[in-house]
Amino acid sequence: MATDDMPGKNEHPAIDPARLRDTIDQYARIGATTGGGVSRLALTDEDREARDLLTRDLEAIDCPVLVDDLGNMRGILQGATALGAIQIASHLDTVIRGGRFDGAAGVLAGLEVLRALRDRDSVPSRSIELINWTNEEGARFEPAMIGSGTATGVFEADWMHARTDREGIRLGSELERIGYLGQQRHRPPIGRAYLELHIEQGPVLDDLRKPVGIVQGILGITWVEITVTGRSDHAGPTPMPGRRDALVAAADIVRAVRTIGEAHGAPSVGTVGRLDVQPNVVNTIPGSVRMSADFRAPTLELLDSMVDRLQGCVDDIASTRDVEIAVDRFWTSTPVAFDSAVIATIEQACDAVGVERIYHWSGAGHDARYAAEVQPAGMIFVRSRGGVSHCEDELSDEADIALGASVLLHAALLLAEDGADDAAERKQPGGSRHD
Amino acid sequence: MATDDMPGKNEHPAIDPARLRDTIDQYARIGATTGGGVSRLALTDEDREARDLLTRDLEAIDCPVLVDDLGNMRGILQGATALGAIQIASHLDTVIRGGRFDGAAGVLAGLEVLRALRDRDSVPSRSIELINWTNEEGARFEPAMIGSGTATGVFEADWMHARTDREGIRLGSELERIGYLGQQRHRPPIGRAYLELHIEQGPVLDDLRKPVGIVQGILGITWVEITVTGRSDHAGPTPMPGRRDALVAAADIVRAVRTIGEAHGAPSVGTVGRLDVQPNVVNTIPGSVRMSADFRAPTLELLDSMVDRLQGCVDDIASTRDVEIAVDRFWTSTPVAFDSAVIATIEQACDAVGVERIYHWSGAGHDARYAAEVQPAGMIFVRSRGGVSHCEDELSDEADIALGASVLLHAALLLAEDGADDAAERKQPGGSRHD
Numbered sequence: 101m102a103t104d105d106m107p108g109k110n111e112h113p114a115i116d117p118a119r120l121r122d123t124i125d126q127y128a129r130i131g132a133t134t135g136g137g138v139s140r141l142a143l144t145d146e147d148r149e150a151r152d153l154l155t156r157d158l159e160a161i162d163c164p165v166l167v168d169d170l171g172n173m174r175g176i177l178q179g180a181t182a183l184g185a186i187q188i189a190s191h192l193d194t195v196i197r198g199g200r201f202d203g204a205a206g207v208l209a210g211l212e213v214l215r216a217l218r219d220r221d222s223v224p225s226r227s228i229e230l231i232n233w234t235n236e237e238g239a240r241f242e243p244a245m246i247g248s249g250t251a252t253g254v255f256e257a258d259w260m261h262a263r264t265d266r267e268g269i270r271l272g273s274e275l276e277r278i279g280y281l282g283q284q285r286h287r288p289p290i291g292r293a294y295l296e297l298h299i300e301q302g303p304v305l306d307d308l309r310k311p312v313g314i315v316q317g318i319l320g321i322t323w324v325e326i327t328v329t330g331r332s333d334h335a336g337p338t339p340m341p342g343r344r345d346a347l348v349a350a351a352d353i354v355r356a357v358r359t360i361g362e363a364h365g366a367p368s369v370g371t372v373g374r375l376d377v378q379p380n381v382v383n384t385i386p387g388s389v390r391m392s393a394d395f396r397a398p399t400l401e402l403l404d405s406m407v408d409r410l411q412g413c414v415d416d417i418a419s420t421r422d423v424e425i426a427v428d429r430f431w432t433s434t435p436v437a438f439d440s441a442v443i444a445t446i447e448q449a450c451d452a453v454g455v456e457r458i459y460h461w462s463g464a465g466h467d468a469r470y471a472a473e474v475q476p477a478g479m480i481f482v483r484s485r486g487g488v489s490h491c492e493d494e495l496s497d498e499a500d501i502a503l504g505a506s507v508l509l510h511a512a513l514l515l516a517e518d519g520a521d522d523a524a525e526r527k528q529p530g531g532s533r534h535d
Numbered sequence: 536m537a538t539d540d541m542p543g544k545n546e547h548p549a550i551d552p553a554r555l556r557d558t559i560d561q562y563a564r565i566g567a568t569t570g571g572g573v574s575r576l577a578l579t580d581e582d583r584e585a586r587d588l589l590t591r592d593l594e595a596i597d598c599p600v601l602v603d604d605l606g607n608m609r610g611i612l613q614g615a616t617a618l619g620a621i622q623i624a625s626h627l628d629t630v631i632r633g634g635r636f637d638g639a640a641g642v643l644a645g646l647e648v649l650r651a652l653r654d655r656d657s658v659p660s661r662s663i664e665l666i667n668w669t670n671e672e673g674a675r676f677e678p679a680m681i682g683s684g685t686a687t688g689v690f691e692a693d694w695m696h697a698r699t700d701r702e703g704i705r706l707g708s709e710l711e712r713i714g715y716l717g718q719q720r721h722r723p724p725i726g727r728a729y730l731e732l733h734i735e736q737g738p739v740l741d742d743l744r745k746p747v748g749i750v751q752g753i754l755g756i757t758w759v760e761i762t763v764t765g766r767s768d769h770a771g772p773t774p775m776p777g778r779r780d781a782l783v784a785a786a787d788i789v790r791a792v793r794t795i796g797e798a799h800g801a802p803s804v805g806t807v808g809r810l811d812v813q814p815n816v817v818n819t820i821p822g823s824v825r826m827s828a829d830f831r832a833p834t835l836e837l838l839d840s841m842v843d844r845l846q847g848c849v850d851d852i853a854s855t856r857d858v859e860i861a862v863d864r865f866w867t868s869t870p871v872a873f874d875s876a877v878i879a880t881i882e883q884a885c886d887a888v889g890v891e892r893i894y895h896w897s898g899a900g901h902d903a904r905y906a907a908e909v910q911p912a913g914m915i916f917v918r919s920r921g922g923v924s925h926c927e928d929e930l931s932d933e934a935d936i937a938l939g940a941s942v943l944l945h946a947a948l949l950l951a952e953d954g955a956d957d958a959a960e961r962k963q964p965g966g967s968r969h970d
Contacts, residue, residue: 373819
């Protein structure tokens with residue numbers, strides 16, 4: 101769409117990489133840690149400071165900011181029509197000693213999109229809104245993604261407000277204290293489409309040496325609690341034959357989960373992250389082990405098949421090792437495949453920017469998981485150096501973020517110029533499919 | 536030696552099973568738990584009560600009691616000569632919520648031996664002494680077997696007195712408080728031989744359906760600390776290939792230790808009892824694992840070979856799983872083979888009592904471990920039902936304990952009538968080997 105013969109204000113809006121870099125640096129100073137990371141837990145003074153800065157930055161480009169009763173912020177760049185808006189969203193909260201990019205890169209890339217539009221006095225057909233969701237990380241208040249989850253109807257507002265942190269402080273009280281308890285009527289409406297840029301938080305793009313990925317969906321997750329019960333005996337006088345060693349059986353299970361993850365192939369994964377031994381004493385044969393298994397897969401069928409295969413392995417192990425093993429699949433988040441039209445738009449945006457189309461499933465959860473339940477959604481990933489995240493060493497190159505922001509800008513504009521308004525039609529019984 | 540034609544006081548001394556059972560019941564009431572076990576930690580009020588009762592019981596049969604500066608008690612049944620004594624020993628302290636038999640069975644079988652001699656007014660050639668060692672369990676003050684270890688020169692008395700429990704109370708202060716801080720000159724001298732009866736604390740005799748075992752020695756023990764360092768990543772976005780999962784490597788090590796224990800054959804064993812995962816979170820790939828390995832074998836060569844084999848496995852695992860593994864062999868207790876002449880005497884005693892000669896290595900440590908360093912020593916095991924110990928369910932049949940006590944009595948008398956006094960000779964330079 102960029103036209104060489106129309107300079108100045110009529111040029112296609114473009115990301116300013118230096119401004120985006122400076123903005124990321126500026127926000128990273130709020131809650132900066134000595135180790136080069138950021139601690140900006142949800143609804144703390146640091147979070148308020150970042151929110152206040154975002155409010156000023158949005159108002160400075162004539163985008164009014166609305167705050168809903170969940171603390172979700174929404175800055176609006178008004179479009180030429182009243183058609184459903186394009187939402188760009190992510191989060192400004194971090195984990196303890198987290199990185200500078202997780203969440204912030206998405207919000208600030210969105211801010212840069214709005215600034216780029218204002219640079220050219222460009223007024224899109226649809227409004228473009230920038231959302232900062234409350235408490236995405238779940239590092240202070242559990243569960244994670246509670247702001248987007250409540251806004252999309254997964255949780256109740258009262259329940260969300262009653263969540264407490266480790267000191268027993270209520271989420272609702274903190275919203276009020278920092279001045280971000282707004283109006284329910286300001287909750288983000290269902291728009292035309294939802295876009296979220298996020299750092300990958302994994303090594304795939306880095307391994308492929310590609311800066312940007314098109315996210316196909318968010319893997320389903322299932323968590324399993326496994327309890328192995330053997331018999332605790334003195335490690336000296338108990339001969340090897342006849343032992344009922346819960347840890348030896350648990351070791352078999354760790355390897356089985358690894359094998360299941362490998363056998364199902366990418367993007368499916370299987371991990372034992374937690375394992376607790378009883379009594380956990382050097383000279384005592386372990387009597388019991390409690391451990392977790394985390395399985396992720398792009399379809400519910402694959403997820404079920406992983407758990408089925410675990411159950412088969414566990415039955416064999418229980419028999420071989422003479423122990424009892426209980427398997428409790430206590431939580432499942434179903435997979436979400438992103439909207440094919442939104443993905444196609446992101447593909448076009450990649451082509452326009454000149455970055456290769458690299459497809460990717462997200463292994464981690466994101467606010468887009470909930471947004472996709474109520475409107476067409478898609479995500480753009482930016483390469484994470486070394487794949488590390490949730491730590492001070494988290495790093496994404498400024499050039500990569502600028503490329504991702506350019507893809508975001510192009511995708512948002514393509515969607516904003518789309519005349520069809522399915523969501524609005526759904527709200528008008530008998531309305532024509534042609535606008 | 537029992538002679539049918541010499542009734543009454545000239546009969547061979549014999550164990551009174553009912554008296555022994557009643558005595559065990561009586562002592563088990565001191566520190567009795569509601570679950571049917573005993574909590575009688577070293578140098579507590581309960582330990583004092585048991586010690587006071589033992590003093591009264593010994594004095595009642597005209598066996599004066601000496602207490603040394605380590606709290607070790609020694610009741611002396613004076614022999615006809617001044618030749619080196621026969622020592623019968625064990626301990627009255629228990630672990631928290633321990634059983635009624637661990638330690639007490641040995642002391643009270645010894646008390647029954649002395650009572651049986653007094654029943655017949657039998658005066659052996661050598662004195663027979665009953666020792667109750669201080670703090671065998673190590674459950675209150677570490678390390679275990681500190682009373683026998685200090686008496687035999689492994690530890691210094693000042694160091695022993697300075698040991699503190701979890702409340703910071705000094706062992707020496709507690710000895711004084713309960714009235715069992717005696718004289719250094721009362722430490723048990725090196726005798727002619729040392730005998731210890733103990734419950735097996737393992738399942739071997741129970742599996743063989745045999746009541747009594749002849750202990751050939753105490754297995755050597757080596758403890759190894761293993762540290763696995765991989766890379767902690769998010770369990771979702773990190774593909775299976777390229778993971779550096781410390782727990783998967785640790786699982787390989789758990790299985791290797793099991794295999795090494797099995798491959799070395801009985802009585803050698805190998806156990807991973809302790810394993811701690813970092814960060815131990817359901818959705819995070821474990822970045823590091825610290826774990827123990829406990830190896831036991833009847834010779835130092837076998838023990839070394841187990842650790843060598845572990846090192847070989849660990850090198851393979853580190854390479855296969857792309858992790859670093861550090862192996863620190865930080866403690867070794869060398870194996871002790873008991874004196875062949877003492878074992879032969881116990882064999883004779885078994886024959887006299889009519890119990891089968893069943894040979895056995897002790898996988899657990901006992902005070903006899905230290906005693907064997909300074910004098911000929913041997914041990915007699917009594918069957919543990921189900922092999923369980925250090926818990927309230929610990930159980931040995933009264934008939935089995937009575938049989939073991941009969942073997943102990945016969946062995947003590949055989950040794951007490953042995954005219955040679957090697958230990959006394961060693962103390963007299965130039966002394967004749969014939970007494």
